[in-house]
Amino acid sequence: MAIALKQGKAVEPHEDHGFFGPDSVTWKVWSYPTSLTVGFQRAVVIEELDPALVAAVETTNDVRYRPRTRYDRTLRYFAMVAFGDTRSTSKAADVLVRIHSKAIGTDPVTGIRYDANDPDSQLWIHLTAWHSILKAYEMFGPGKLSAADEAQYWRECKIAAELQTCDQADIPTSREELHAYYEKMRPQLLGSKIATDMMAHLLDARVMLPPVPKVLTPASWAVGRLLRAATISTMPRWMREMGGCRQSRLVDIAVRPIMRVAFWSAQVHPRIELALLGYLSPATVPVVAPILLGIEPSNPETLTPAQARERYGYQRPREAHLEFRARQAERVFGNGGRPSDEGLLESQEILGPVS
Template identity: 65%
Template sequence: MARSVAVPNRKTVEPAEDYGFFGPDSVTWRVWSYPTSLTVGFQRAVVVEELDPALVASVDETHAIWDRPRTRYDRTLRYFALVAFGDSRATSKAADVLVKVHSKAVGIEPLSGGQYDANDPRSQLWIHLTAWHSILYAYERYGPGKLSEQDELRYWQECAVAAELQTCAGEHIPRNRAEVRQYFEEMRPQLVGSQVAKDTMNHLLQADVMLPKLPAVFRPVTKGIAFALRKATVATMPRWMRELGGIRQSRAMDALVRPLARITFALAHLNRKSELRMLGVLSPSTVSVVAPVLLGVPPRNPETLTPAQARERYGYTEPATAHLELRARQAERALAGKRRSDEGIRESEPILGSTA
């Protein structure tokens, strides 16, 4: 099981190789580096995405969020942090190996009887946009507030850049607020509050399952943090989404949690080491990715690349067409009821963290 880590300082933190795909002048760095993002924002994303029948079927098949919730949370958060903050080499490698990891997640979705595939461009776009939308929404609600019209446009354009690291189809990626709203309206009729979805969403709202095991004397504190995080996250979800998920929370609680959360996150943001300490509890493996950004440690090479430039430099294939032979082999075995290879999982551990 992942453990909390020591908080680095400017003298001990390892500089990144470069600025990755965004850099200090990006809206992405401004929004994602605020403490709302990798807490409420990320929890909201992993909860909301379970309403997609294909995705929740894939999640339920592995059972990882039930058997190893802290490990699964840690690895997923590290990947998204790499996309936002990581250097171009490490992030390109993570994106490539993730295609292999997802090649195992193929099967039959029980509600429709259709096939699901975690590498399907539609599934990848749902995960990607749910994360980026949730991160921004949490920032607006519990952080500094709404972005300017120009900055929001930049944010969604940067979101489209990040989508190039997944199998998303370029022509379907929204690039402004109107297109994002249209996307979610089109997705809404396809979302289903099945019993599996409800169980999974409520499980993921129990933040204490993501936290490390502490001595009994500290458990009331852990429960209190988990309770507050759940209330803050639920308050960001529209009523129709809560109804699908079987989640209840009063309007009074929604109103009460907002000022309390805003004050808490504002205070946390005053001290970057406190932010890193909080992150070290939630996701130890993510600290090394985020630390150079929060502590203002410049990279060895102060440049930004596009995903296409990075693939050309490091020799990776575009995600949509990467590892097609492995993906076909894994799908064939999955649909025949045979055990799939752990090739991608094993390769991912040095990059995304242990699966144990």
């Protein structure tokens, strides 16, 4: 049964509990308002330190010239992985492989070829996202998880990785393994001008927000500065230095109680949190609303990604659309042309319009 929000829009129940469900740590952490705000902003900012990834982002120019659209679509996808039903999320994961087949080329800084479907690139995106969501929850939400909950969180992170081209053997099972991964990645990361410019762009929350009346411009500026300060405060010093994100320890300390109170106030009632989410990312509201409002799915079951692939007829992302990806590669590397937009256009039904 659908439930109406105040705006009159009906919230439809999901088909099932998705890949995690109400007893998961994923729902506990990702449903707190820190996740799709500071957590998400942190993830997309530090991702840019990967030269292959930033080259792919720079080539499409979506983040720079259509930031709000890109933000809305990307946030919707991350929310689907955490909260969406297995049918629609499996479809989204499958079409994402086709979208990423467009993000291929040669990095002008390092001279290496990049491919958004590359397992190493996908691993970097996946881990920075899951760690950033947890980090924001710890710093500006209820605090650190228990040892048992954190262990479960990383097990669930591994489940979510099955929806991408990552190698399961590479997924950390603990915070220590995650830190070891970052240390392994450090020599490969690069604070190039392209990366630092993009990070500065993404740290300005106003590029993600809808236009506001002139009278609210000062408030919008203040919110943007707070989110920027909060996001930078979650980053280790070496990442800040590499990305040119300067901020004093005094600001790090001062922003924490302000944001903790703000996020606590936002989660007092789910409709407040949904109103905030609707302002930030309208496309994400239908995915998150059934969970925040406690609307039971049509079929209260959870599936593994493997069970979902078998039920709905999808291949593992790593093995999906190989012929299509090969054609895209031939267009770019063989013929020196531009890749097809087929996957991007197909995704509009699932992730929302591209413009």
